[in-house]
Structure formats: structure tokens, C-alpha cells
Amino acid sequence: QSVLTQPPSASGTPGQWVTISCSGSGSNIGSEKVNWYQQLPGKAPTLLIYINDQRPSGVPDRFSGSKFGTSASLAISGLQSEDEADYYCAAWDDSLKGYVFGTGTKVTVL
């Protein structure tokens, strides 16, 4: 069972703003950096956001990340059909001395 909690689903129409929350604790999000991964259907995950709010080269600027206390959020502004995927937050957990992934959020473009 994951220690990072995400809503199971989120949806929006093309062009809308969608946010995904990731709730953790002081031993993970509260003290370590948060990363976000996108997993398109049938594909391996790809890095979407790292160190809380940094975008790797090639990731559109409509994706943004933020962190506040023991929670983090991923925002997608101007939702596009190709954004339909599963999204996972992740962080190191100092108590577990291991990496933890969130429960995952399926984003549907209506």
C-alpha cells in the first residue's frame, strides 16, 4: 500500500485546467523532493516534473508542479487529448529509507 495518496481519477474537456493532488507526510513530501511521472496507455512511465517544480527538456509548459508542506500538486493547463494518461507522484521516504509512488490518477479528456 502506498503512503502517497492521489485521487483515482480526474477529467476535463480540451483546454480546461486540471489539478491532481498528492498527499503525504513529514517523512516524505514534507522533507524530500517530489517528482511526477506520466504513463501513457501501454507505455513505460516518463518523467514529467522533478524536484517539485522542474520540467525536463521536452515537457510542455502546460504541465507544472508545486509543493506545500506535506502535499504536492500537478497542474495541467490547456488540457489536450494526448494528456490522457495515468499520473503518479513520487518521493523518497526518510522513515522507510525507500522511494514511494502515489496511488496514481487516471486523467480522462472528455
Added chain:
Amino acid sequence: QVTLRESGPALVKPTQTLTLTCTFSGFSLSTSGMCVSWIRQPPGKALEWLARIDWDDDKYYSTTLKTRLTISKDTPKNQVVLTMTNMDPADTATYYCARTHRVRNGGHSDYWGQGTLVTVSS
């Protein structure tokens, strides 16, 4: 160009030991801050982190699977090997290896292999 590829058996029997190899190119595990992680995903379920090995040979394991996992590296061969003992049908999953940059205690995985599906069945 960074690439990673997982290899190993597609089918293992319950109680057997699984050995997976991650063969990579485009980076070296002797570079400071460089790591390789293993992650798995049961069909239709979420990602689960398994283990990580760092450039300095530090190793980290999932708390729940620690007694069953061993990770090792062969730096000249650009390979990382993961073994998991006492396999169970619940271990059926796609297993990924990924290049990881260490940041503080954690890090982020910027390149992933395509994954290899391992089925545990008698």
C-alpha cells in the same frame, strides 16, 4: 543516447528465484550521483518501487520486500542485476529499470526501460 533494457524469464514458477538484468548505455554507474532503480507494476495496478543501487555501491530496498531482494552492479559491463527469491503469483508484474539521479536521499528517474512482463504460475 541513454537506453535501458530489461531481460529475464517471462515465466517463473512459484517459490523459484527471479533474476532480472538491466543492460544500459549512454551513461556510467561510476559517475557521481548516478543510480539505477527497479520498479514494478502489476497488471492494472500502480507503480511500486523495489530497489536502487548507487554509483558508490550503496543499496536501498523496499521495506516490504527487503528480505527477498538483492541488487548488484557490474560497472564495466553496464549492467544491474535484481534477484527476487520465493516468487509468488502476486509478483506477476511488468518490471522496469530506470536511470536515477540522486537528489538528497531520493532522486528522479529520467530514462526508463520498456519493461519486461514476468508471470508467476505453475
